[in-house]
Amino acid sequence: QAALPVTPGQTPIEKQVFTEQVVDQFAHARPEGEVDPKPIHSVPARLLDPAQCPTPHITSMEQYRTMYDQSLNDPDTFWGNMARDLLHWSRPFTQITNGTFEDGDVSWFADGELNASVNCLDRHAQRHPDRIAIIHEADEPGQARSYTYKELLLEVCRVANLLISFGLRKGNTVAIYMPMIPQAAIAMLACARIGCIHSVVFAGFSADSLAERILDANSAVVITADEGRRGGRVIPTKRIVDDALKKCPNVKRVLTFAHTGATGIPFNPTRDVWWHEVVSRQRPYCAPVPVNAEDPLFLLYTSGSTGKPKGVVHSTGGYLLGVAATVKYVFDAHDGDIFGCTADVGWITGHSYLVYGPLSLGITTVFFESVPTYPDASRYWKMVEDHKITQFYTAPTAIRALRRLGDDWVNQCDLSSLRVIGSVGEPINPEAWNWYNEVVGHGRCAVVDTYWQTETGANVITPLPGCTRTKPGSATFPFFGIEVAILDAHTGQELEGPDVTGVLALKRPWPAMARTIAGDHPRYLTTYMHPYRGYYFSGDGATRDADGYIWIRGRVDDVINVSGHRLSTSEIESALVLYPAVAEAAVVGAHDDVTGQSICAFVTLKPQAKVDDTIQLTRDLVLQVRKIIGPFASPKAIMIVDDLPKTRSGKIIRRILRKVVAGEADSLGDLSTVSEPAVVQTLVKMVNEKL
Ligand code: WTA
Numbered sequence: 001q002a003a004l005p006v007t008p009g010q011t012p013i014e015k016q017v018f019t020e021q022v023v024d025q026f027a028h029a030r031p032e033g034e035v036d037p038k039p040i041h042s043v044p045a046r047l048l049d050p051a052q053c054p055t056p057h058i059t060s061m062e063q064y065r066t067m068y069d070q071s072l073n074d075p076d077t078f079w080g081n082m083a084r085d086l087l088h089w090s091r092p093f094t095q096i097t098n099g100t101f102e103d104g105d106v107s108w109f110a111d112g113e114l115n116a117s118v119n120c121l122d123r124h125a126q127r128h129p130d131r132i133a134i135i136h137e138a139d140e141p142g143q144a145r146s147y148t149y150k151e152l153l154l155e156v157c158r159v160a161n162l163l164i165s166f167g168l169r170k171g172n173t174v175a176i177y178m179p180m181i182p183q184a185a186i187a188m189l190a191c192a193r194i195g196c197i198h199s200v201v202f203a204g205f206s207a208d209s210l211a212e213r214i215l216d217a218n219s220a221v222v223i224t225a226d227e228g229r230r231g232g233r234v235i236p237t238k239r240i241v242d243d244a245l246k247k248c249p250n251v252k253r254v255l256t257f258a259h260t261g262a263t264g265i266p267f268n269p270t271r272d273v274w275w276h277e278v279v280s281r282q283r284p285y286c287a288p289v290p291v292n293a294e295d296p297l298f299l300l301y302t303s304g305s306t307g308k309p310k311g312v313v314h315s316t317g318g319y320l321l322g323v324a325a326t327v328k329y330v331f332d333a334h335d336g337d338i339f340g341c342t343a344d345v346g347w348i349t350g351h352s353y354l355v356y357g358p359l360s361l362g363i364t365t366v367f368f369e370s371v372p373t374y375p376d377a378s379r380y381w382k383m384v385e386d387h388k389i390t391q392f393y394t395a396p397t398a399i400r401a402l403r404r405l406g407d408d409w410v411n412q413c414d415l416s417s418l419r420v421i422g423s424v425g426e427p428i429n430p431e432a433w434n435w436y437n438e439v440v441g442h443g444r445c446a447v448v449d450t451y452w453q454t455e456t457g458a459n460v461i462t463p464l465p466g467c468t469r470t471k472p473g474s475a476t477f478p479f480f481g482i483e484v485a486i487l488d489a490h491t492g493q494e495l496e497g498p499d500v501t502g503v504l505a506l507k508r509p510w511p512a513m514a515r516t517i518a519g520d521h522p523r524y525l526t527t528y529m530h531p532y533r534g535y536y537f538s539g540d541g542a543t544r545d546a547d548g549y550i551w552i553r554g555r556v557d558d559v560i561n562v563s564g565h566r567l568s569t570s571e572i573e574s575a576l577v578l579y580p581a582v583a584e585a586a587v588v589g590a591h592d593d594v595t596g597q598s599i600c601a602f603v604t605l606k607p608q609a610k611v612d613d614t615i616q617l618t619r620d621l622v623l624q625v626r627k628i629i630g631p632f633a634s635p636k637a638i639m640i641v642d643d644l645p646k647t648r649s650g651k652i653i654r655r656i657l658r659k660v661v662a663g664e665a666d667s668l669g670d671l672s673t674v675s676e677p678a679v680v681q682t683l684v685k686m687v688n689e690k691l
Pocket of ligand 1: 302347348349423424425426427428449450451452453454455475538539540552553554555561564565566
């Protein structure tokens with residue numbers, strides 16, 4: 001196998017791994033006929049009936065194809081028009097797209113200037129000051145509160161002025177660690193207003209993870225809340241921040257919003273300020289700072305193949321265009337729509353489809369602070385009924401979990417306001433898709449299974465509500481400007497035609513793609529642009545079926561997806577080996593009916609380690625991962641083993657571990673590379689006893 005080109009100091013990415021996983025995905029592909037389940041679902045007639053619904057922006061496959069073809073054949077005209085139509089530019093652009101994947105220098109609208117907060121607030125507040133921008137569906141039912149566009153603009157300006165008074169200027173980074181409250185969006189937009197780059201850290205991350213992200217981005221200011229609430233439980237948000245800041249001497253200011261208003265919240269008078277004491281004193285007008293289209297709007301950390309999280313950097317112009325265009329076309333947004341996305345603001349779905357997408361189009365977005373089963377399993381559906389939500393967007397995990405609890409919870413509620421229901425974050429199995437379509441959508445809504453990633457910024461493969469005939473489990477066809485290729489994992493050759501499975505790659509730059517990794521452009525190139533020259537490598541495997549539909553098969557690298565949360569196996573391994581008794585750790589994803597994948601860890605102990613109580617040890621190891629990464633990364637199973645299967649050069653063979661946890665120990669394949677085959681037999685025996 002030819003060595004891959006690597007930048008000095010970087011570990012080569014091994015295609016071997018991709019190849020193995022694609023082979024496994026082939027094995028798991030459903031038998032023919034099932035890969036291509038009939039019937040194909042047509043667009044529900046109700047959506048195309050003007051008496052019942054606003055006419056979709058795209059109403060036929062022919063119209064989609066014409067626009068799609070133009071987006072590839074004449075991208076300058078297509079994206080130029082779209083960018084002028086959907087966004088407000090303080091300085092019009094004359095250039096559209098430049099640069100290549102290979103050189104890593106892609107730019108869009110390079111000489112244009114705009115401000116994201118103006119696009120999301122001012123232009124709507126001027127036209128419809130009283131229109132609702134954000135509905136906050138609080139943790140306790142019945143306590144929803146809303147903010148109009150005008151109110152939101154005034155508060156964003158006050159916070160922006162406060163940030164200026166802290167000494168922040170264009171290009172500085174601000175960390176945001178907040179629960180699911182509108183102040184998170186206010187903080188993000190306040191940064192955008194003055195050209196600061198926000199770095200939102202999901203509030204489920206531990207103090208250690210938060211500290212790592214604050215240091216990596218060199219954030220000198222943190223915006224947070226006293227406490228969070230989730231399903232009736234209280235989360236000590238500010239305490240976690242204080243813990244993290246012990247390691248971050250660079251942080252000079254912490255702005256804290258009193259959300260629960262609890263007493264006894266730690267407060268450092270030289271560093272901390274309370275939102276309610278300082279924000280209201282600020283002037284509610286702040287001149288927006290125009291930024292270049294290519295200036296970063298935000299960075300967002302995500303997990304990759306190696307342990308260290310990557311700060312994915314998004315541009316202002318291209319990113320905003322991508323999210324505005326997909327809310328318009330993929331969710332078929334119309335004036336007056338109420339967009340209910342249940343994602344947390346700390347993930348890319350929250351950035352694109354809670355904040356920037358809906359607000360850039362001037363529709364209403366719903367911040368859901370709770371969990372789907374609090375106080376009972378009709379919570380989502382009650383929320384849809386109460387706020388007359390028109391687009392509902394959630395993850396397959398939630399759909400699968402709610403499906404198990406029965407239809408009654410859904411049937412109690414009036415869901416007639418819904419037109420589009422979306423799924424994101426992991427492959428959705430046809431059973432879950434059908435339930436979503438029939439029980440939630442009553443067969444009267446478009447189901448959009450949207451495939452995308454933190455790095456793509458916006459949906460890239462997805463049905464469109466008014467035209468795409470869907471197959472349950474398939475993300476269907478590329479969005480405008482997206483050219484899909486399925487590559488042979490090993491050779492990198494494009495697999496043409498129908499019925500092929502390989503790695504999913506994209507063939508040309510699109511506006512919302514990530515531009516770099518903060519502080520590490522070489523890593524951006526080695527991760528995405530160099531594995532297959534001339535392509536963007538997604539890290540996923542995919543099949544193109546006989547009708548040209550794309551089926552996403554899951555990750556082919558060392559990333560696992562648990563409840564739609566993306567985790568790196570090596571990140572979890574690094575957390576485990578920090579435990580004193582642990583010698584080695586190997587983590588693989590196991591299939592899970594609800595969470596998609598679950599985390600399964602194998603550990604070996606140091607010879608001198610004295611462990612009497614292995615049950616206690618596994619508990620301690622789970623706590624260790626929770627402390628270092630966060631509760632959402634807790635392993636579901638930890639197996640303490642004598643030895644791990646390795647190659648002669650000492651590399652752990654994860655393929656075998658994956659097979660063993662999948663219960664496929666009888667088809668382990670070629671074991672000739674295993675240095676001590678006996679290890680495998682012992683392992684299989686142990687796992688069979690445990691699982
Ligand atoms: C997976 C989330 C199948 C995929 C927006 C991808 C999906 C990773 C889908 C990105 C889908 C996302 N069908 N798989 N509709 N959507 N994925 O960065 O493996 O948190 O690479 O972005 O989620 O996760 P991320």
